Amino acid sequence: GAGVSQSPSNKVTEKGKDVELRCDPISGHTALYWYRQRLGQGLEFLIYFQGNSAPDKSGLPSDRFSAERTGESVSTLTIQRTQQEDSAVYLCASSGGFGGDLNSPLHFGNGTRLTVT
Amino acid sequence: AQTVTQSQPEMSVQEAETVTLSCTYDTSESDYYLFWYKQPPSRQMILVIRQEAYKQQNATENRFSVNFQKAAKSFSLKISDSQLGDAAMYFCAYRRLSDMRFGAGTRLTVKP
Numbered sequence: 001g002a003g004v005s006q007s008p009s010n011k012v013t014e015k016g017k018d019v020e021l022r023c024d025p026i027s028g029h030t031a032l033y034w035y036r037q038r039l040g041q042g043l044e045f046l047i048y049f050q051g052n053s054a055p056d057k058s059g060l061p062s063d064r065f066s067a068e069r070t071g072e073s074v075s076t077l078t079i080q081r082t083q084q085e086d087s088a089v090y091l092c093a094s095s096g097g098f099g100g101d102l103n104s105p106l107h108f109g110n111g112t113r114l115t116v117t
Numbered sequence: 118a119q120t121v122t123q124s125q126p127e128m129s130v131q132e133a134e135t136v137t138l139s140c141t142y143d144t145s146e147s148d149y150y151l152f153w154y155k156q157p158p159s160r161q162m163i164l165v166i167r168q169e170a171y172k173q174q175n176a177t178e179n180r181f182s183v184n185f186q187k188a189a190k191s192f193s194l195k196i197s198d199s200q201l202g203d204a205a206m207y208f209c210a211y212r213r214l215s216d217m218r219f220g221a222g223t224r225l226t227v228k229p
Contacts, residue, residue, distance in 0.1 A: 031215065033217065035219075041221065041222070042123075042208060042219050042220060042221035042222045043208065043219040045217070045218065045219075048215050050215065055215065056215060056216075089160060091160075091162065093162070105152060105164045105167060106162075106164075106217060108161065108162035110159070110160050110161055111160045113160075
């Protein structure tokens with residue numbers, strides 16, 4: 001596809017369940033980012049991938065959060081034992097070139113709205 | 118971690134008028150990029166404008182321009198001839214290598 005694709009667009013889950021959020025970046029983009037956006041707030045950095053490696057996981061809020069990327073393409077963000085505080089929009093973004101390509105802007109998907117009941 | 122501060126949670130402008138959104142950032146680096154993104158209710162993050170830190174000339178994209186003050190670490194966005202479609206959340210962002218950080222955002226309302 002032409003842009004970053006995220007699925008599902010909306011997810012409602014019960015507290016304590018695990019969820020998986022998927023991101024398909026723009027083809028050829030080596031850098032991939034996950035952000036969390038709570039209602040009416042800014043973007044909170046979660047994790048960054050360069051290729052299939054995650055050199056920066058510093059934003060993951062707890063060990064219930066994990067992410068992986070395969071084939072230098074699709075990435076999955078997994079939240080285990082979800083809590084109500086995990087309710088937010090999860091945004092994925094990709095950019096071309098390596099992390100050193102400062103000029104390359106991030107291209108965002110439309111996000112997954114997660115609601116934990 | 119670098120911090121990006123947007124001190125105006127909300128701003129309002131009359132259609133056709135000009136508005137300026139403020140942004141300051143903290144960094145010890147000399148080589149980096151700054152961006153403004155727009156997020157309408159659709160949630161899609163749209164790049165508005167970018168600025169290279171090594172360039173003294175302020176970036177301009179049609180009705181959008183920036184006032185980049187490197188020494189003051191300030192990066193404000195000016196929207197001229199505001200249109201109803203400009204209503205959105207605006208996020209200032211800093212990027213150096215893989216580190217890309219966003220401000221908390223400014224909600225812009227455009228009054229007809």
